[in-house]
Amino acid sequence: MVAVDEIYFLRNIWYHAMPSHELKPGKMMAKVLLNEPVLFGRTKGGKAFAMRDICPHRAVPLSCGWFDGEQVQCCYHGWRFASNGQCTEIPSLMEDQQMDLNRFNVQSYEVREVQGNIWIYMPDPDRNKAKSSTLDVPRVPGFADDVKPNITYTMRFPCYIDHAVVGLMDPAHSPFVHRSWWWRGGDLNPEIKWFDPSLLGFTMRKHRMGNMGRGYWLIGGVPDNEIIFYLPGVRTEETTTAKYRAVNLTTVTPLTDDQTDVTFELYWDIPWGSLLKPILPAMICSFLGQDRDVVIKQQEGLKYEKVLRLIKDSDTPARWYYQLKNEYRRSQEENREFVSPVKTQQLKWLA
Ligand code: FES
Ligand SMILES: [Fe+2]
Structure with a gap:
């Protein structure tokens, strides 16, 4: 049983902020992440930043002000801040009024951009518990850092992050939730898969795909498939044939206690892949929409019920998620190494 009335976000960890193309040079964009107001920007030179x-003067959102491509200026009294959050000017000061402007620096966030995505490191808001990043940002396996996704699609789920993540890794819902003519029918087939612990998560061991959805013939031959999940909510699914590779990166980022962004991206090295581009957004929208719709229904029930009964084996990944999250939080609090709660195991289910 899992009690779901406690709400907390993991800290001192990288979250997916947005696909790179959403942040244009010389522009800024306001977003709430983990209940914190964050201003993203990209300098004219192309460097992404976040603060x-x-x-810090009188609490007006900086996103209401101006950005000249280098510095952000508040709309109330014109205080200016460099992209690293440093206060550089207070216009009302006379020349003989010296003041240490560093006292008014804005908190800046570490931001990294790889493979067409912007990642943000969310430290603990308590300064004594904040740690700088030691782990690298998530990467899609088998693609270089400067490769961009061929498709990106973000959908907002009106729920707490855990319900979006658990829905993403739940193997038993597909025949009931994802009933599309292009995906699969409603028959239940046996699935037997090996799972291994991996960095901050677990991996569904690479296997030859048997129970294929109808869409997979598109990439040629019977593919191998490997799924990796890790905290705080990142999943990669790699599908390879002798010729081609396609990877789906799905990220889950909490905005507030009950708003979560799920971003679905596809990377491929299929030469004719661009032919798929016109149809894929509608398919992804329909697929993710099915997950979101059932989560919306679940929200109704969760108003009255705070306990989830998770069963072996089909809910084991969900149980691992709760255990991983809990262990990450405790290892941070206790200032010790993270010890994976996941053990190598074979799981079976019908789906
Ligand atoms: S509130 Fe921002 S400059 Fe005064
Ligand atoms: Fe789903």
């Missing part, structure tokens, strides 16, 4: 979206 707290609150002016």
